[in-house]
Amino acid sequence: MSPPGHDTEVAATARAAAEPAEPELFTRAAAHVMPTYGPPKVAFVRGQGAALFDTDGNTWLDLLCGLAVTSLGHAHPAVTEAVARQAATLVHTSNLHVTEPAVALAERLAELTGWPDAKVFLAQCGATANEAAIKLARKHGKAIHPDKVRVVALEGSFHGRTLATLEATGQPAKHAPFAPLAGFVDHVPHDDPDALRAAVGDDTCAVLLEVVQGEGGVRPLSPEMLAAAREACDAHDALLLADEVQTGIGRTGTWFAFQGTEVVPDVITLAKALANGLPIGACVAHGHAATVLGPGDHATTFGGNPVTCAAALAVLDTIEGQGLLQQANSRAKRLRAGLEALVGAAPYATGVRGRGLLLGLELDAAVAGQVEAACRDRFLLVNAVGGDVLRLAPPLIITREEVDLALAAIAEALQAVADANAA
Ligand SMILES: Cc1ncc(COP(=O)(O)O)c(C=O)c1O
Incomplete structure (x- = not known):
């Protein structure tokens, strides 16, 4: 996915300095970090707005905000x-x-x-x-x-x-x-x-x-x-x-x-x-x-x-x-409408629940973990809560374009999981 923010010189320098060799980081983590979170899947080095950048140079769209934390997006200048x-x-x-x-x-x-x-x-x-x-x-x-x-x-x-x-x-x-x-x-x-x-x-x-x-x-x-x-x-x-x-x-x-x-x-x-x-x-x-x-x-x-x-x-x-509550409510409407449009049109999707920018896509089978992984394959971060709900908690500053990108990736991911399970 294309980065929604611009890449400043400072950020590029910080990224170059922070870039570890990914396999080495995982190996070092396995050796000395208590495995209470299970094996890590991605190593991130930098974030900007709703985008995260990994050690392989991939740009991710963060619809999870570090579990509802970075609501102003990553590296917000005011913070x-x-x-x-x-x-x-x-x-x-x-x-x-x-x-x-x-x-x-x-x-x-x-x-x-x-x-x-x-x-x-x-x-x-x-x-x-x-x-x-x-x-x-x-x-x-x-x-x-x-x-x-x-x-x-x-x-x-x-x-x-x-x-x-x-x-x-x-x-x-x-x-x-x-x-x-x-x-x-x-x-x-x-x-x-x-x-x-x-x-x-x-x-x-x-x-x-x-x-x-x-x-x-x-x-x-x-x-x-x-x-x-x-x-x-x-x-x-x-x-x-x-x-x-x-x-x-x-x-x-x-x-x-x-x-x-x-x-x-x-x-x-x-x-x-x-x-x-x-x-x-x-x-x-x-x-x-x-x-x-x-x-x-x-x-x-x-x-x-x-x-x-x-x-x-x-x-x-x-x-x-910056009137972010109003802006977030307008993005929430767009995201919710897009998820509702998947119901009946995409495999597994049966309903949408939640409020504001804390939304769950209900699935009719215990495939939320698979859909999360398929979203990851598309550089989109969401997560499975329970076996049959996909949680979305994007930053309040998410743009309309990012909402649409995320919806397209989720639709693709649902189809990919259905295809894989039918094979
Ligand atoms: C509703 C709620 N309460 C408490 C906690 C625990 O917060 P922390 O992980 O910061 O201790 C969480 C974390 O996910 C939460 O969602």
Whole structure:
């Protein structure tokens, strides 16, 4: 695929310097990197906008954004400039002190959520943001009753890989190697409001959910499910925690996915796209929830790091200043319409689900992994979630031409898989 960005001299020099011999890189990785992610398939050396460049000089179209992270595209100049400026000014002080970027980011998140009384705990990633939210909820519960520490979460959910967030994750296969876990989470189906109401009781301190389940197959929760969660929390003095690690920062068409629903959570968690690829997480609470954690309750050395916070501020300013939510919504319409046009016209495609630029192409057979590989053969990055859904999470800055290129590659990939399976 042709590169959507222009190749600057600086970038070309950086690429030449960074270019390793690909087989050697894979061999070195196999020798000394823990194989928790399975064997790598591509070695990338550079990115620009929606394009990635590999060690063989191929140009890829990135419709995955490093799993919903690089929403402004690769090497966005506003982020690069903010990181360079802050790195040359102040990198770390510890949280015994306070810095302008961390405070400014907390203020911006309070403004964008529409929660003037919001308080923010800054973490390093999605799991650590969720850990903060779970601890907050447990402290809230224990203040009411010592046993009020249970969490209700949803089957198919994904909340992280630390022990508490792994337990909250509603995917038993991921628990198995580490069981027994602490046993404080009850899971209910993602589409059963009655089961959710029945599971929430006086020993529940929180309901934790994703407004659109990402890893679980790009599954938006129904308005009934969200309303049941809010009502059950209100009835039992529990907090509603919305994990917006994947859906936040414009991914589903609003700053935060809950803003596209009728339901307001007590706490949201953010990470992924917040700093366009720099490691950051945030737990944002308002109302009573904002008052729960106090001195000594929670801490982390790198939370509120000035460089990552400066990057996050650049992300938020760019999205706002360049009207990227509106632009992303228009691209989302085009992408969704193109995917819908494949339904009935291309093999396997049966439907489209998701919201904004977090979309899933539903397939009528467990061939999503094959389709992902066939897209890779065409230098297009998408990924299979579950056996029968193809996830697309392009950058908010994707162009119309790139959307059309991606759609053409997906159509070809579906046909190629059908041909291969028929042979
Ligand atoms: C909804 C959700 N929550 C939490 C996480 C965990 O985030 P991290 O990998 O940054 O710890 C993810 C990661 O995919 C996620 O999608």
